Amino acid sequence: MKESRLWFWHLISGLALILLLGVHTVIQHFDSILTWLGFIPQAAWQSGGHLVGSLNFQHAVLPRMQSVSMTAVYLLLVVFGLFHGLYGLRSMIYELKFSAKAKQVVGVIILSIGIAAAVYGVYTVLAGHLNPPLGG
Amino acid sequence: MCSDPNKVIDVTKAVQDVILRIYRWDSSGTWGEDGRLVDYKVPVPSGMTILDALIWIKANLDHTLSWRAACRMGVCGSCGMFIHGKPLLACQTQVLKLHADVIEIRPLPNYPIVKDLVTDQSRMIDAHTRIKPYIIRTETPPEAIAGEFHQTEEELVRYLQFSYCLKCGLCMSACPTVASLQEFPGPQPLGQALRYVYDTRDEGFAERLQEIDNKFGIFRCHFAGACSEACPKGIDPAFAIQLLKKEIVKRAIMGCRTPESAGLMPAQQDNAVKAPNVPATPAFTVDQKK
Amino acid sequence: MAAKDNDLGIRGWVYAGRYSLQRYAYTLQRITGLGIILYLLIHLYVTAQKNAGEAAWAGAMDAVQPLHIGEYFLFLAIIIHACNGFRLVWAEFGLGLGRPIKNVYPYQTCLDRNRIFFYAILAVVFVLAVVGTADFFNLIRVL
Numbered sequence: 001m002k003e004s005r006l007w008f009w010h011l012i013s014g015l016a017l018i019l020l021l022g023v024h025t026v027i028q029h030f031d032s033i034l035t036w037l038g039f040i041p042q043a044a045w046q047s048g049g050h051l052v053g054s055l056n057f058q059h060a061v062l063p064r065m066q067s068v069s070m071t072a073v074y075l076l077l078v079v080f081g082l083f084h085g086l087y088g089l090r091s092m093i094y095e096l097k098f099s100a101k102a103k104q105v106v107g108v109i110i111l112s113i114g115i116a117a118a119v120y121g122v123y124t125v126l127a128g129h130l131n132p133p134l135g136g
Numbered sequence: 137m138c139s140d141p142n143k144v145i146d147v148t149k150a151v152q153d154v155i156l157r158i159y160r161w162d163s164s165g166t167w168g169e170d171g172r173l174v175d176y177k178v179p180v181p182s183g184m185t186i187l188d189a190l191i192w193i194k195a196n197l198d199h200t201l202s203w204r205a206a207c208r209m210g211v212c213g214s215c216g217m218f219i220h221g222k223p224l225l226a227c228q229t230q231v232l233k234l235h236a237d238v239i240e241i242r243p244l245p246n247y248p249i250v251k252d253l254v255t256d257q258s259r260m261i262d263a264h265t266r267i268k269p270y271i272i273r274t275e276t277p278p279e280a281i282a283g284e285f286h287q288t289e290e291e292l293v294r295y296l297q298f299s300y301c302l303k304c305g306l307c308m309s310a311c312p313t314v315a316s317l318q319e320f321p322g323p324q325p326l327g328q329a330l331r332y333v334y335d336t337r338d339e340g341f342a343e344r345l346q347e348i349d350n351k352f353g354i355f356r357c358h359f360a361g362a363c364s365e366a367c368p369k370g371i372d373p374a375f376a377i378q379l380l381k382k383e384i385v386k387r388a389i390m391g392c393r394t395p396e397s398a399g400l401m402p403a404q405q406d407n408a409v410k411a412p413n414v415p416a417t418p419a420f421t422v423d424q425k426k
Numbered sequence: 427m428a429a430k431d432n433d434l435g436i437r438g439w440v441y442a443g444r445y446s447l448q449r450y451a452y453t454l455q456r457i458t459g460l461g462i463i464l465y466l467l468i469h470l471y472v473t474a475q476k477n478a479g480e481a482a483w484a485g486a487m488d489a490v491q492p493l494h495i496g497e498y499f500l501f502l503a504i505i506i507h508a509c510n511g512f513r514l515v516w517a518e519f520g521l522g523l524g525r526p527i528k529n530v531y532p533y534q535t536c537l538d539r540n541r542i543f544f545y546a547i548l549a550v551v552f553v554l555a556v557v558g559t560a561d562f563f564n565l566i567r568v569l
């Protein structure tokens with residue numbers, strides 16, 4: 001693909017990630033605020049184990065896995081996040097001082113990592129739907 | 137600091153001694169393989185520039201010191217150096233305005249050193265040549281163009297700012313990508329590419345795009361903005377590069393139609409009168425209030 | 427004629443001279459970006475353990491527990507990278523930088539016109555960092 005298009009999608013994915021990662025970060029990390037607002041059930045804090053709040057498997061992790069909207073957010077996060085991050089990494093490596101030939105090899109390696117991680121990521125996200133009795 | 141404009145300043149009398157710590161290197165190894173910083177104590181009168189101080193050192197302390205300069209007034213762009221932590225023109229930098237007792241002067245980074253403060257700027261010149269810094273027309277032969285192109289003042293102002301480039305190369309020294317990526321054209325050539333892309337007489341967008349739309353091209357600029365900070369002429373290369381990216385998005389990605397290039401002026405009549413909206417003299421390029 | 431190489435190299439990414447904060451926001455963007463992409467790859471693997479059931483999830487969470495404080499720095503890196511990145515996306519599209527002007531000394535550059543945007547971004551980062559810190563160290567329940 002032409003460099004201008006890759007760069008264009010780098011910027012677009014960056015904008016999308018601000019939204020998606022904003023949602024993701026708030027859900028995963030602003031536990032006390034979300035509980036106070038009622039988005040995380042009190043039960044997630046009272047299960048006895050040390051994994052409470054948004055990390056609680058039964059009351060927080062499972063419902064997220066099986067929610068269609070969260071699945072959509074995760075899918076977009078995987079694709080945009082990997083593209084944006086790996087294109088940025090490739091930029092930095094390309095700006096280092098070594099031969100253009102070796103850079104071509106690095107480009108292929110990064111592309112392979114990207115494809116492998118994307119397949120793994122998409123499978124991970126969809127597994128919650130492929131296998132409903134999971135964790136039960 | 138606002139001084140009385142009527143006060144007479146004796147520019148021959150030294151106000152204070154300043155140490156210029158100058159980088160020395162030559163290919164015969166006089167200053168060691170990595171070169172060395174050498175201190176020169178200079179009596180500095182009010183108004184003395186770094187270039188004046190270098191000339192004073194050469195005349196009075198060490199005649200082997202080398203640098204490059206020509207016009208002494210910020211027009212030729214020869215005397216770019218890395219002065220006191222910034223790429224600056226030696227002729228436009230007054231010693232006392234730096235407010236330092238010791239001033240370190242090094243050759244411009246990101247260019248090979250020829251001797252002392254003299255650098256080899258062919259990297260910038262080569263890249264500048266590659267982006268075709270001239271107006272490209274499709275008429276063949278070029279002699280077929282009979283007359284002058286029409287351009288309004290708004291169309292002129294769109295690229296005028298970028299056309300004052302001196303090729304001093306300070307922007308290339310400031311750029312973090314130029315520092316590590318040899319194939320990157322750099323702020324000067326990319327800025328000049330926009331100067332021609334924005335010129336309504338030009339038809340060379342596609343040709344220049346081939347030169348810059350690649351993996352070591354324009355997209356290795358990340359708007360650090362150091363080039364615009366360094367530019368002594370207000371060319372604003374960082375701005376030019378972002379505008380060029382915008383133009384690439386518009387024309388190469390969104391597929392917007394390339395605007396039509398300028399047409400010829402109607403042939404002049406013998407009884408032509410001057411248009412009433414043409415200004416008599418050009419406007420001042422220095423703010424008269426400052 | 428021999429000439430001496432004087433490229434700053436990767437040193438030029440980190441420190442190149444007395445430039446403004448906007449120049450060093452570039453350095454920060456690189457460092458935070460590198461941290462986030464490395465985290466993302468590890469994060470994908472660790473959270474994938476949820477698919478193996480509750481015990482595996484608890485095991486994975488326990489394994490990364492010693493690195494928990496790293497998550498706080500990750501949060502800071504993300505807000506810096508996202509907010510500054512937001513400014514950069516507009517700038518790279520040639521927006522928010524003004525229009526070409528007639529050169530009149532003292533010169534004005536697009537950095538001057540973009541500075542207000544930059545300071546606004548710094549303010550947003552500060553507010554988000556305060557809220558995030560309060561949440562991370564459970565300061566809200568104390569209040």
